[in-house]
Amino acid sequence: MLPAFCAVFTIHGNDNTSGTAALLELAAALSPRFRNEVAFAFLDKGADGAGGARGFAREHAEVLDQKTVIDLDCVGSGDTAIFAANKLARWDGDLLAALEESFGEKDGMHALVRYEGLFYFPGDSRKLRNHVAVCTAKRLSGFGYFISAPRTKRGDALEERNISYIVEGLKKVIEKYCV
Numbered sequence: 001m002l003p004a005f006c007a008v009f010t011i012h013g014n015d016n017t018s019g020t021a022a023l024l025e026l027a028a029a030l031s032p033r034f035r036n037e038v039a040f041a042f043l044d045k046g047a048d049g050a051g052g053a054r055g056f057a058r059e060h061a062e063v064l065d066q067k068t069v070i071d072l073d074c075v076g077s078g079d080t081a082i083f084a085a086n087k088l089a090r091w092d093g094d095l096l097a098a099l100e101e102s103f104g105e106k107d108g109m110h111a112l113v114r115y116e117g118l119f120y121f122p123g124d125s126r127k128l129r130n131h132v133a134v135c136t137a138k139r140l141s142g143f144g145y146f147i148s149a150p151r152t153k154r155g156d157a158l159e160e161r162n163i164s165y166i167v168e169g170l171k172k173v174i175e176k177y178c179v
Contacts, residue, residue, distance in 0.1 A: 017076070017158060018072070018074060018075045018076025018077075018136075018158050018162065018163065019071075019072035019073050019074070019075055020042060021076075021158070021163050022072050022075055022163050022166045022167055022170075023040050023042065023072060025163055025164075025167045026040075026166075026167045026170055026171060027040055029167055029168075029171050030171060030174065034174050034175060034178060037174065037178040038174055038178065041056055041069075043056055053071075053128055056128075057128050064128060064130065065130070067130065068088075068089050068092055068095055068130050068131060068132060069128045069130065069131040069132070070131070070132050070134060070170070070173075071128065071131055071132070071133050071134060072134050072166065073133065073134065073135055074135045074136065074147045075134060075135060075136045075162055075163070075166050076136065076157065076158035076159060076162050076163065077136060077138075077147075077148045077157045077158070077159055077162065078135075078136035078137040078138045078147065078148060078162070079108050079109055079110070079136070079138065079139075080109075080110060080111070080112055080136060080137050080138070080139060080145060081103060081109060081110070081111045081112070081134065081135075081136050081162075081165060081166060081169070082111075082112050082114065082133075082134065082135050082136070082137055082145060083099050083103075083111065083112070083113045083114065083132050083133075083134050084114045084132065084133045084134075084135075085113070085114065085115040085131075085132045086130065086131050086132070086133075088130040088131075089115070089130050089131055089132050090115040090116070094177060095132070095173075095177055096113060096115055098172075098173045098176040098177045099111070099113045099132070099169075099173055100113050101172075101176065102169045102170070102172035102173045102176065103165075103169040106165055106168075107161045107164075107165065108161070109136075109161060109162065109165040111169070112145075134166070135147055136162050136166075
């Protein structure tokens with residue numbers, strides 16, 4: 001499914017067709033037992049003040065106060081998967097341990113789980129109370145991590161290895177965390 005999907009969508013391939021592709025692939029990869037343990041939400045209006053996330057948070061506030069949301073945004077390009085836990089998610093040691101254990105080195109990809117210090121990702125997740133924002137980035141020596149020019153033809157690459165890496169790792173996280 002993915003190669004045909006990528007060939008059709010050349011604009012916004014990374015932002016945020018990549019998150020949608022990863023969620024669809026993850027839903028298909030999970031066994032029925034675990035599909036009943038997680039919810040998949042596809043949010044819109046991210047570039048318009050995160051209106052979809054804001055509405056979702058308002059509509060499901062009671063549930064979201066008890067659950068951590070993993071937000072996949074711009075996961076299609078780059079060799080470092082960054083998991084940035086906000087100040088509430090930083091206290092969920094079981095989730096952080098599952099993330100660190102489930103993502104190793106594979107096909108030139110590796111993970112960075114951030115739960116200390118300053119880290120800002122301007123995605124939809126900032127409208128959700130308890131979240132881990134996920135993106136894939138490149139590292140530039142002397143600068144740090146960056147997302148490759150989202151919303152441009154040059155930066156809208158959607159690499160199948162990134163989607164596979166995110167899906168395989170999150171599948172392991174769900175299997176460890178939702179028992």
